[in-house]
Amino acid sequence: MNNFSSVNSDVELIKAIGNGDHKAFERLADRYKNALLNFVYRYIGDMSAAQEVTQEVFLRIYKAAYKFKEIENAKVSTWLFKIAYNLSMNELKRRKRYLRLLNDHAGEKEMVDRTQAFESIENRELIEAVMSELSLIPENQRAALLLRVNQELSYREISEVLNISVSSVEMLIFRARRHLKQHINRG
Amino acid sequence: MKCRNIRENLSAYIDEELYPDQSENVTQHLLHCPECSSALEVLQKVDTVLNNAPLYSVPAKFSEKLMHEIDITSSSTENLNIINLIFAPIKKFILNFFTLIESLKSFKTATLDEFSDFPPCSMGYIYFNLIDQRK
Ligand SMILES: [Zn+2]
Numbered sequence: 001m002n003n004f005s006s007v008n009s010d011v012e013l014i015k016a017i018g019n020g021d022h023k024a025f026e027r028l029a030d031r032y033k034n035a036l037l038n039f040v041y042r043y044i045g046d047m048s049a050a051q052e053v054t055q056e057v058f059l060r061i062y063k064a065a066y067k068f069k070e071i072e073n074a075k076v077s078t079w080l081f082k083i084a085y086n087l088s089m090n091e092l093k094r095r096k097r098y099l100r101l102l103n104d105h106a107g108e109k110e111m112v113d114r115t116q117a118f119e120s121i122e123n124r125e126l127i128e129a130v131m132s133e134l135s136l137i138p139e140n141q142r143a144a145l146l147l148r149v150n151q152e153l154s155y156r157e158i159s160e161v162l163n164i165s166v167s168s169v170e171m172l173i174f175r176a177r178r179h180l181k182q183h184i185n186r187g
Numbered sequence: 188m189k190c191r192n193i194r195e196n197l198s199a200y201i202d203e204e205l206y207p208d209q210s211e212n213v214t215q216h217l218l219h220c221p222e223c224s225s226a227l228e229v230l231q232k233v234d235t236v237l238n239n240a241p242l243y244s245v246p247a248k249f250s251e252k253l254m255h256e257i258d259i260t261s262s263s264t265e266n267l268n269i270i271n272l273i274f275a276p277i278k279k280f281i282l283n284f285f286t287l288i289e290s291l292k293s294f295k296t297a298t299l300d301e302f303s304d305f306p307p308c309s310m311g312y313i314y315f316n317l318i319d320q321r322k
Contacts, residue, residue, distance in 0.1 A: 022257060029253055033245045041243060054245060055253055062257055123239070130236045148202060149237045155204045174198040180233045 010076035011068075018066035025065075029058050032077070035151065036084050042146050043088050044095070045135050053087045060087075074160065081151065082161045085143055092139060126184070133183040140164075141176035148173055189216070193223050197230055284310075 008016075008027065016024035036057055041050035060083050068079075134142055140162060147153045147161060155169045162169065193216045199205050200213045217224050287310060 020261065022254065022261075025257060026250060026254060029250060033249060034242070037245050038242050042240075047243065051245060051249070055249070055256070058253055059256055059260070062260065127236055127240050130233065131240050134237075145237070149234045155199075155202065170199050170204065173202065174195070177198050177230050177233050180236075181229050184229060184232055184236070 014065050014068045014076055040084055040088050044091055049091055057084045078157045078160050085161050130180055137179045141172045144172040145176035197227050
């Protein structure tokens with residue numbers, strides 16, 4: 001059905017997926033599944049929800065891949081993270097409604113509990129402290145910083161994912177770093 | 188005052204998102220300002236920490252489950268396609284047939300003989316033969 005060389009660009013894979021190629025879909029999923037999972041997990045702070053969102057991102061890509069021609073100037077990775085961001089945002093909204101009812105903060109605790117296996121205790125404590133702080137800063141600052149530092153998206157790409165201006169992205173990342181920096185200074 | 192402006196640009200400086208002249212300004216300032224240099228180091232440490240935080244992998248069955256979902260999705264759309272493949276031509280035929288009949292009705296005043304030159308086995312031939320038989 002297909003004869004791929006070992007390396008395919010994301011755009012090639014998306015086009016093949018648009019033509020119903022399951023092998024190409026599997027390959028794209030392998031390429032991005034862990035990056036998406038970690039982004040979503042750090043953004044919403046719950047692993048099982050992050051897994052569900054990650055799966056949903058790929059299902060949406062599968063259904064919409066044939067449309068990709070229209071937005072060819074966008075990077076596939078930007079598209080993936082945009083879907084992931086929107087789904088995560090919905091998940092957070094849903095959770096807030098739920099948490100307000102229960103007055104519970106299970107999500108925040110879990111983020112700290114899952115940190116494990118580090119070389120030095122000092123390092124581990126610092127990472128735990130920063131990740132904990134990260135879960136408390138405004139959501140859009142958190143998303144912008146994660147996309148920049150962990151996914152290495154440019155400000156322009158982040159502005160597409162978050163649907164805001166480039167200068168707003170700059171401000172969000174500046175503020176996010178300022179929050180986390182203060183925490184590092186205290187520790 | 189100068190330092191304050193520099194500090195505001197350090198975040199974008201790390202990300203290489205400043206204009207070249209702005210970036211050059213910051214670089215020059217950092218060469219002779221230890222305070223701003225250490226402020227930069229602290230910001231860079233934030234990034235280092237984020238990059239050293241634990242990473243997780245999707246569960247072992249993730250891809251398998253995903254491909255299963257896709258199979259369900261695509262087989263249901265294929266079924267839809269099969270239904271369309273069968274029904275679309277039938278629908279088109281019926282529509283065309285009735286359009287033809289409707290248009291022929293508007294010739295009510297003409298005598299049947301005027302239509303006698305339809306080729307044998309054509310729609311018109313069959314239609315008028317049926318009408319003839321009914322008379
Ligand atoms: Zn300075």
